[in-house]
Amino acid sequence: MNRVRIVIVGAGFAGYQAARTLxxxxxxxxxxxxxxxxxxxxxxxxxxxxxAAVLEPRRVSISLIQTLPGVRLVLGEVDSVDxxxxxxxxxxxxxxxxxxxxxxxxxxxxxxxxxxxxPGVAEHAHGFRGMPEALxxxxxxxxxxxxxxxADDPAERAARRTFxxxxxxxxxxxxxxxxxxxxxxxxxxxAALRGAPPxxxxxxxxxxxxxxxxxxxxxxxxxxxxxxxGVEIRTGxxxxxxxxxxxxxxxxxxxxxxxxxxxVGVRPDPLVDDLGLPTERGRLCVDPYLAVPGHPEALACxxxxxxxxxxxxxxxxxxxxxxxxxxGKVAGRNVAATLGYGTRRPYKHHDLGFTVxxxxxxxxxxxxxxxxxxxxxxxxxxxxxxxxxxGNRVRVATDWLIDAVLPPQGVQLGMVRSxxxxxxxxxxxxxxxxxxxxxxx
Numbered sequence: 001m002n003r004v005r006i007v008i009v010g011a012g013f014a015g016y017q018a019a020r021t022l023x024x025x026x027x028x029x030x031x032x033x034x035x036x037x038x039x040x041x042x043x044x045x046x047x048x049x050x051x052a053a054v055l056e057p058r059r060v061s062i063s064l065i066q067t068l069p070g071v072r073l074v075l076g077e078v079d080s081v082d083x084x085x086x087x088x089x090x091x092x093x094x095x096x097x098x099x100x101x102x103x104x105x106x107x108x109x110x111x112x113x114x115x116x117x118x119p120g121v122a123e124h125a126h127g128f129r130g131m132p133e134a135l136x137x138x139x140x141x142x143x144x145x146x147x148x149x150x151a152d153d154p155a156e157r158a159a160r161r162t163f164x165x166x167x168x169x170x171x172x173x174x175x176x177x178x179x180x181x182x183x184x185x186x187x188x189x190x191a192a193l194r195g196a197p198p199x200x201x202x203x204x205x206x207x208x209x210x211x212x213x214x215x216x217x218x219x220x221x222x223x224x225x226x227x228x229x230g231v232e233i234r235t236g237x238x239x240x241x242x243x244x245x246x247x248x249x250x251x252x253x254x255x256x257x258x259x260x261x262x263x264v265g266v267r268p269d270p271l272v273d274d275l276g277l278p279t280e281r282g283r284l285c286v287d288p289y290l291a292v293p294g295h296p297e298a299l300a301c302x303x304x305x306x307x308x309x310x311x312x313x314x315x316x317x318x319x320x321x322x323x324x325x326x327x328g329k330v331a332g333r334n335v336a337a338t339l340g341y342g343t344r345r346p347y348k349h350h351d352l353g354f355t356v357x358x359x360x361x362x363x364x365x366x367x368x369x370x371x372x373x374x375x376x377x378x379x380x381x382x383x384x385x386x387x388x389x390x391g392n393r394v395r396v397a398t399d400w401l402i403d404a405v406l407p408p409q410g411v412q413l414g415m416v417r418s419x420x421x422x423x424x425x426x427x428x429x430x431x432x433x434x435x436x437x438x439x440x441x
C-alpha cells in the first residue's frame with residue numbers, strides 16, 4: 001500500500017517501452033500503472049499491411065497484459081492531468097469517470113490526425129492512425145470494387161475504382177504501394193471487372209518528391225516502384241476541396257472518386273495544450289532528461305514531447321517511432337533512477353536509417369545509411385520489423401509466407417463503419433468505443 005505509484009499515460013511506442021523498462025527494472029518495488037484506451041500495443045509500421053489484407057489484425061496488436069508482467073492496466077482515455085495535484089482523470093470504454101494520484105508520471109499520449117483547413121476534407125476523408133482505420137480501409141477497398149462491378153453507369157464504375165492518397169510520406173507511400181497490389185489482385189478475380197482498366201491510384205503531395213523527409217535515393221526507389229505499378233504520383237500538388245463525388249486539386253483538375261485517404265501527417269495529442277505549459281509546435285517542452293520543467297516527477301516522451309536533439313544542437317527530435325521507442329526506454333530508466341535504481345541519463349540517439357516496405361518483394365532502406373532497394377531492402381525491412389516487435393513474430397512471419405504463395409482474401413469483415421472512424425478525432429460527435437478508439441504511437 002505504501003509503494004511508489006508510477007503512472008504511464010498512453011501505450012504507443014514510447015509508453016510501451018517505458019512500462020516494459022520499468023517492469024524489468026523495478027519488478028515489485030513500485031506500483032506501475034498503464035492507462036490506455038485499448039488493451040494492446042499497436043505496431044503502427046505494419047498497419048498498411050493490415051489494410052492490404054497481408055497481415056491479420058491481431059498480428060500487429062501486442063497484448064499489454066501478457067507482455068508487461070507486473071504492470072496494472074487501466075482501460076481508459078485520459079482527458080485531463082493536474083500536475084500540481086499529481087492526479088490524472090480518465091473516461092473508461094463504458095463512459096465511467098475515474099481518477100488516480102501518482103508519485104511519478106510518464107506522459108506518452110502520442111499524436112492524432114493532422115487536419116488542414118480544406119473544405120470537405122473532414123467530412124469525406126478518412127485518416128490512417130489506428131486499427132479501426134485500417135480495418136475500415138480494407139473493407140472499403142473491397143466494397144468499392146464490388147460496387148463498381150455491379151454499377152451500370154461507366155462514370156460511377158470509374159469513380160469507385162479510383163483511390164486517392166493524400167500525403168506521400170512514410171504512411172501514405174506504403175498505403176498506396178500495398179493498396180494497389182490488393183485492388184489489382186481483386187479486380188483480376190472479379191468477373192464483372194474483367195476487361196475494364198485496372199483500379200486507378202493517385203498519390204498526392206505538396207512536396208517535390210515522395211518520401212521527402214528521407215534520403216533522395218529512397219525516394220527515387222519508391223517513385224520507381226509505384227510508377228511501375230501504375231500509381232499516378234502528383235508532387236507539388238494539393239487538395240483544394242473534397243466532396244462526396246471526388247477531389248478538386250489546386251491545378252483545377254477534378255478526380256472523381258469515393259476513396260480519399262488522408263495521410264498528411266500527425267499532430268501531438270490536444271491533451272498537451274491543456275496542461276498550460278510551454279510547447280513547441282504543440283509538443284510539450286522537456287529537458288534532455290525528458291523531465292517536464294517545474295515538475296521533476298513528470299516526464300514526457302514520444303510524439304507528445306519536444307525533446308532536444310543532442311545530435312543536432314538547437315533542434316528537436318522528429319516524431320518517429322524510432323525516437324519514441326528509444327525515448328520510452330530512457331524515460332523508464334530515468335524514472336527508476338529517481339527511486340534509487342541506476343543513474344539518470346539524457347536522451348541522445350543517432351538516426352540508424354529508415355526502412356520502407358513497398359509490398360511484394362520490393363522495398364527501400366538505408367540501414368546505417370547504406371542505401372538498398374529491391375528484394376534485399378524488403379528482406380532488411382521485414383527483418384527489422386520482426387526484431388523490433390515485442391511479440392507475435394512467428395505469426396507475422398507466417399502471414400508473410402502465406403501472402404507470398406496465396407492470393408489475398410477479398411472478403412468484407414464489416415467490423416468498422418464509416419461513422420466510427422472520423423478524420424477529426426476531436427470532433428464533439430465522436431463516439432468512443434473500445435474497438436474504434438484510435439491508438440496513437
